[in-house]
Every structure is written in C-alpha cells, then in structure tokens.
Amino acid sequence: MKKIGVLTSGGDSPGMNAAVRAVVRKGIYHNVEVHGIYGGYAGLMNGNIQKLELGSVGDIIHRGGTFLQSARSEEFKTREGQQKGIQQLKKHGIDGLVVIGGDGSYMGAKALTEQGFPCVGVPGTIDNDISGTEFTIGFDTALNTVIDAIDKIRDTASSHERTFIIEVMGRNAGDIALWSGLAGGAETILIPEEKHDIKDIALRLKKGQERGKKHSIIIVAEGVMSGYEVGRIIKEETDFDTRVTVLGHVQRGGSPTVKDRVLASRLGARAVELLLEGKGGRAVGIEKNEMVDYDIIEALGKPHNLDMNLYKLSKELSI
Incomplete structure (x- = not known):
C-alpha cells in the first residue's frame, strides 16, 4: 500500500489521539503516506481529507478527544453514502482505511469492506x-474519572x-458501572x-441502617x-435522604x-501492520495482553460479554 487513511467516528474517547498518532507514525516509518x-x-x-506528517501528530498523545473530530452520519448508512466515501478515497489515492470507534463505526468499516475497500477497525469507546477485545481505548480513563467522583461523593x-x-x-453495557462500583466500594451496582428489583435494594438499605x-x-x-x-423509588420505599449525581459526558473527557x-499505540500500530500485510476487513483487539x-463482520455478530465473576465478587464484598 502506498497511502492509507485514518478517521475517528462516533463518540470520542480518551486515547483516540494516541491511536491516530500511532497510525501516522507507524505508516510513515514504513514509507506509507x-x-x-x-x-x-x-x-x-x-x-475533508488531508495528508498528515510527523509534526501533524506531535504533542497530541496526552490530549483527550480526537483532533480529527468526529460526527455521526445517517447518510453514510446508505449504500449511496458509502459509495460517495469510496469515491473520495479513490480520488485521493488511498488504498486502505483505519477506522477508530465503537460498534457504529465498525458497521461503516464493515460496509466498506463488503464493497471491496479494505478497512481495519480499532476499538475506541469508553463503553x-x-x-x-478485553479492553477498548478510553475505558480505563473513564473509569478513573468515575472513581475520582465516587471517592469525592463518598x-x-x-x-x-x-x-x-x-x-x-455505558449505553447497554455495564462495564463502567461494574468496574467503578467494585473499585469504589459501592453497596449496590445496577x-x-x-x-x-429496586424494592429489594431498598430493603437491603434498611437492613444496613438497622445494623448501624x-x-x-x-x-x-x-x-x-x-x-x-x-x-425516587428508594426515597418512596425507605424515606432515606437521597441524592443523585449524573456524571454524563465528563466521563469522555x-x-x-x-x-x-499504551493500548491505543499498540492497537493503532497493529492496524497499520494488517493493512500492509494485505489484510482488510479485520478488527484489532487485546486479549491476555497480546494483540489479536x-x-x-464476525465481531459485529457476537454479543459483548461482561465478566460476571466480577459482578459476583462485588455482591460478596458489599454485604
């Protein structure tokens, strides 16, 4: 390959810039634009495509968000939109594409792959x-943001x-709640x-109060x-003084x-290696500290599995 492209899509996550940096510098190291x-x-x-140089990704490894910016596109979900994207890639002479993002971003990479354009997905999402992959780029940073808030609220x-x-x-995944709840010593993790059953949880709270x-x-x-x-439900069931904190998008920054x-650097570099090996339609990840x-397409068809052993442990330690 002579030229590769890189984009970030969907919700931003801390570490995306580090991944882009790795893609750019790994590519240039191998004489690829x-x-x-x-x-x-x-x-x-x-x-909206520009050539990136070594200096283009200087001083960004420590920055949150993504300097390439991100956006959601309904048009790109259509075949016509995807063809417009492929035409732009061909116009710029780009032979392969690295897509950094979550499952929605992977869907776009999957569509391009199915139409003959080689893409490699890099998992970038706090969820x-x-x-x-055992871990995605941004997850650890989000956890540290949450645990800092939990400690202050405690x-x-x-x-x-x-x-x-x-x-x-976390959308429909409980990873952030589980890991931060276990690390923060939460009494209950939903x-x-x-x-x-929130009423059962309220009963547990009452029993806890009874023992001091x-x-x-x-x-x-x-x-x-x-x-x-x-x-609201806990207040109705217990009459306890309750306060609610919604951390929101502070978790993404x-x-x-x-x-x-380190994870972003490893994954971004591996994505470039796959394209140079002529392997498109792939996604990179980490398992047991090894790059995989x-x-x-297969990845999008598999459900995400939460480590329920951690959930069991959290219940055992919150008695």
Missing part, C-alpha cells in the same frame, strides 16, 4: 462494549448520612446484564434506568491514562 479524514464518515463523504455521603445514587455511562450503616452509594448504568428514577495511551485480530 497517511491521510487524516476530518469529521468521521461525514467528512469522508465530503472529501468497553466491543466483542473480540466523603460528603459519610458527612451527611445520605444515600447517593451515581449514574454512569447493570443492564442483570435483572434488579450511616450511608450508601449505588452505581447505576444508564442502560438500566435513570439515576433519578432509582432515587480528560487526558488518557498510561494504560489507554479478527474478522470485523
């Missing part, structure tokens, strides 16, 4: 909900003897992968229900952790 596509798939259709919870409900992101427990923290994944709804910077790659 790398072109940045600004604005995701929408930018691809509009031809950690991509099959075929301080005020213990001062005022209140029940705090903290709503975290995840989409497990059924819950002064405060509680409940972590709820957004895919379960609104944190405010959880707080911030400087990526060491783990995310798999068919991107």
